[in-house]
Each structure stands twice: as structure tokens, then as C-alpha cells.
Amino acid sequence: MKYDAAQILGMIVMVLGVQGTIRKLLDHEYSGLLSWVPGGFGPTLAAYVLAALVGGAAVAWAHGRAKAAGRRG
Numbered sequence: 001m002k003y004d005a006a007q008i009l010g011m012i013v014m015v016l017g018v019q020g021t022i023r024k025l026l027d028h029e030y031s032g033l034l035s036w037v038p039g040g041f042g043p044t045l046a047a048y049v050l051a052a053l054v055g056g057a058a059v060a061w062a063h064g065r066a067k068a069a070g071r072r073g
Helices: 002-026 043-070
Strands: none
Touching: 002 043
């Protein structure tokens, strides 16, 4: 069950990161959830990309653990 929750949270973080990255690339003025990040376009874009990568890594980790535990095919 804990791996299912980790997968869900990872997917949410990944989707928010990818969505923010795409919106930032299309509209440079968009800051969205990360409007508190100082530095403008570059650091905000990097933060969104980092969120997408961390979310993807969390999903992959949780899936691997669940598969090792026999919960995934």
C-alpha cells in the first residue's frame, strides 16, 4: 500500500513539473506554483524540470519496489 501511495504522489509531482515546464516554455511570464523562485525564467524552468525528474524517479522507485514485493506483474 505504501508503494501505491508513493507512485501516486510521484505521478502528481511529475505531472505538475511537466505541465509547468511546458507552460513556462510557451509563456515566459508564467510562474504558476513556483512564483516564489527568484531569478526569472532560467531558475523557474530548472525547478519545474527538477520536479518532473524527481517525480519520475519516485514513480520508478515505487514501481520497482512493488514489483519486487510481488504486487506488480
